[in-house]
Amino acid sequence: MRTPLIAGNWKMNKTLDEALAFARYLGEHAPKNGVETLICAPAPLLYSLADALAGTRVALGAQNMHHEAQGAFTGEISAAMIKDTGATYVILGHSERRQLFGETDASVNRKTICALKEGLTPILCCGESLEEREADRTTEVIKAQVISGLHGIAEADVTKVVIAYEPIWAIGTGKTASSADANEVCAAIRGIISDLYSDKAAESLRILYGGSVNTDTVKGLMAEADIDGALVGGASLAAESFHSLTTF
Numbered sequence: 243m244r245t246p247l248i249a250g251n252w253k254m255n256k257t258l259d260e261a262l263a264f265a266r267y268l269g270e271h272a273p274k275n276g277v278e279t280l281i282c283a284p285a286p287l288l289y290s291l292a293d294a295l296a297g298t299r300v301a302l303g304a305q306n307m308h309h310e311a312q313g314a315f316t317g318e319i320s321a322a323m324i325k326d327t328g329a330t331y332v333i334l335g336h337s338e339r340r341q342l343f344g345e346t347d348a349s350v351n352r353k354t355i356c357a358l359k360e361g362l363t364p365i366l367c368c369g370e371s372l373e374e375r376e377a378d379r380t381t382e383v384i385k386a387q388v389i390s391g392l393h394g395i396a397e398a399d400v401t402k403v404v405i406a407y408e409p410i411w412a413i414g415t416g417k418t419a420s421s422a423d424a425n426e427v428c429a430a431i432r433g434i435i436s437d438l439y440s441d442k443a444a445e446s447l448r449i450l451y452g453g454s455v456n457t458d459t460v461k462g463l464m465a466e467a468d469i470d471g472a473l474v475g476g477a478s479l480a481a482e483s484f485h486s487l488t489t490f
């Protein structure tokens with residue numbers, strides 16, 4: 243049985259005051275029973291948010307990290323630093339990181355290995371561009387990203403990974419993939435895990451959908467057999483909206 247996960251990705255949004263007001267709201271409004279909820283916040287907010295969210299059933303995550311444990315990497319943060327804040331998740335290989343900051347399948351793989359080593363839960367993102375979808379290359383692209391992202395990770399660890407399928411054309415555009423289309427790709431990802439590892443691993447690994455998820459679309463997406471949750475950008479920024487998503 244896979245526990246549903248509704249994860250908010252705040253991206254580069256919110257001051258400390260705004261984040262604390264959001265946490266206060268979540269403290270007063272519990273998520274649906276049996277649903278895990280998560281906020282992935284900008285790094286400077288993590289320590290304060292960990293305190294503010296203590297006792298709320300809302301987990302905390304970072305949005306990126308470096309693949310080395312420490313060293314001369316100005317401006318970067320490590321897995322151990324994230325763990326120190328009290329955060330337990332980290333988003334890796336988001337398409338914005340790949341497109342705007344030059345992340346590659348190889349660097350995302352190194353980060354995933356490093357996060358697991360530190361005991362963080364990686365949310366490994368994959369997704370095709372509009373051009374790739376129109377050329378009928380979705381499965382091929384996703385397969386390459388998933389295989390590279392998980393390279394060298396043993397079966398005992400792979401079930402700790404969460405995979406987020408986020409078609410690039412649906413991110414921040416208001417265009418959501420239909421529930422059926424999103425489920426088809428998530429099912430294909432589960433098939434890839436089964437081929438790489440085992441049916442058992444594929445059955446226990448959680449797969450999220452992301453891309454313009456909102457309070458109108460979340461229920462349909464969550465009703466699909468292979469979608470275990472959502473990675474939400476825009477609709478996670480207002481506390482009321484995020485809370486409604488967690489009570490789908």
Ligand SMILES: O=C[C@H](O)COP(=O)(O)O
Pocket residue numbers: 251336408412413414415416452453454455473474475476477
């Ligand atoms: O990580 C979240 C995704 O990029 C989705 O963002 P969005 O919900 O604003 O489309």
